[in-house]
Amino acid sequence: MKNKIKHHRFIKGEITQQELAEKAGVTRQTIIAIEKGAFNPSVRLALKISKILETEVENLFFLEEND
Amino acid sequence: MKIPESVLRNIWIILISMLLFMANVIPYPLFVLSASVILISPVLLELRRKKIIDERQVQISHFSSHITFYVFLLLLFFVINREYISKNINPPPQFYMLVIVPFVVKMLISLYKNYGPVPTAQWTGYFFSFFWLLFVVLSHGLSIASLIESIPFLIIFSVSLLSKKFPLAGGVLFFIITVFILVLFRGWWRFDIYVRLLMYSLIPLPLLASSFALVFYHFKEGKKDE
Numbered sequence: 159m160k161n162k163i164k165h166h167r168f169i170k171g172e173i174t175q176q177e178l179a180e181k182a183g184v185t186r187q188t189i190i191a192i193e194k195g196a197f198n199p200s201v202r203l204a205l206k207i208s209k210i211l212e213t214e215v216e217n218l219f220f221l222e223e224n225d
Numbered sequence: 226m227k228i229p230e231s232v233l234r235n236i237w238i239i240l241i242s243m244l245l246f247m248a249n250v251i252p253y254p255l256f257v258l259s260a261s262v263i264l265i266s267p268v269l270l271e272l273r274r275k276k277i278i279d280e281r282q283v284q285i286s287h288f289s290s291h292i293t294f295y296v297f298l299l300l301l302f303f304v305i306n307r308e309y310i311s312k313n314i315n316p317p318p319q320f321y322m323l324v325i326v327p328f329v330v331k332m333l334i335s336l337y338k339n340y341g342p343v344p345t346a347q348w349t350g351y352f353f354s355f356f357w358l359l360f361v362v363l364s365h366g367l368s369i370a371s372l373i374e375s376i377p378f379l380i381i382f383s384v385s386l387l388s389k390k391f392p393l394a395g396g397v398l399f400f401i402i403t404v405f406i407l408v409l410f411r412g413w414w415r416f417d418i419y420v421r422l423l424m425y426s427l428i429p430l431p432l433l434a435s436s437f438a439l440v441f442y443h444f445k446e447g448k449k450d451e
Contacts, residue, residue, distance in 0.1 A: 188281040197281050 160220045163193050166211040173211075181210045231282065237267060294331070298324065319419040326426045333434055342438035343389055346399065349435045350385025353428070354378045388439055392446075396439030403432045 167173045175193070179186045182203060191197035192207075199207070208215040240263050248256055301323055309316040336345040358378040365371040381402060388395030406429050413424050 184279040185282060188279055191281055197284075200280050203280060 159198055159225055160195060160222055161192065161218055162220075163189070163207065163211070163218055166213055166218060170211050178207065178210060182206050234267075234286075237263065294327070298327075317419070318417055318423065322419045322423040325423055329426050329430065333431060337434075337438060342435075342442040343392060346392075346395065346435035346439050347385045347388050349431045350381050350388065350399070353432065354381035354385065357381065388435075392439040393443040396436045396443065399432055399436035399439060403429045403436060406432065 163178075167175070167178060175189045176186050179189045182189070183206075184203065188197065188199075192199050204215050204219055208218050211218065244256070244259055244263060251259075301320070305316050305320050305324075308314075309320070333345075336348070340348075355378070358375060361371050361374045361378070365374065384395055384398040384402065388399075410424070410428075413421055416424065
């Protein structure tokens with residue numbers, strides 16, 4: 159699964175990973191892992207992040223061909 | 226100030242290590258009390274965990290605990306093999322307890338989490354009822370005595386069957402069956418403490434777990450219906 163969290167963080171006034179993490183109630187390491195694609199968030203966390211970044215969840219996360 | 230869970234876990238490990246180093250220095254009752262509090266606290270924390278916390282941290286924590294569990298078993302088997310099996314000696318009961326009890330607990334939690342309280346309680350009941358029947362048939366063969374001693378099989382089997390439709394009644398009856406088993410096998414109290422722990426976790430514990438699970442399920446589902 160790929161994502162565009164980093165891109166949307168910059169669209170949303172250059173919000174830092176730390177700020178995003180605090181708003182989503184997770185650690186910065188978790189946001190880093192999600193951005194890198196090393197960790198797939200739950201539906202709840204994905205929706206929370208999309209709400210914070212004021213976009214649809216489909217704009218943030220994409221399935222890859224082999225997913 | 227909120228202390229992160231990872232820091233708490235490290236403090237916990239330091240506390241256990243310190244306690245083990247000080248075991249022969251501090252008074253024995255203080256050692257037992259401190260060890261009980263320190264060892265039981267993470268179990269209680271896991272059980273009361275309700276709030277949503279960092280899911281990745283939880284996943285990492287569970288993964289590391291899972292690996293630790295198997296490393297512990299590996300070490301245990303190494304000790305059992307080196308000290309007893311390789312010398313053709315039967316391992317003492319505490320080793321059977323150390324291997325079997327954690328497996329029973331893990332299996333019960335996995336079943337309840339995967340399949341829910343009602344099917345798990347039913348399967349537990351079916352398992353024990355057929356185990357009882359097998360025991361009776363192997364002891365007395367096909368005889369009148371077997372027929373009479375098979376009554377508990379019929380009771381546990383019927384309660385298991387009815388649990389799906391009447392979880393509260395099933396839960397209460399499973400509790401009564403557990404008490405009946407405790408009374409029936411009261412002779413177990415004469416056994417070694419390790420054998421007792423093993424026997425109680427193998428037989429009454431799963432039945433008691435079924436009883437509580439069905440009662441909780443009834444009230445939880447009842448609340449949903451309101």
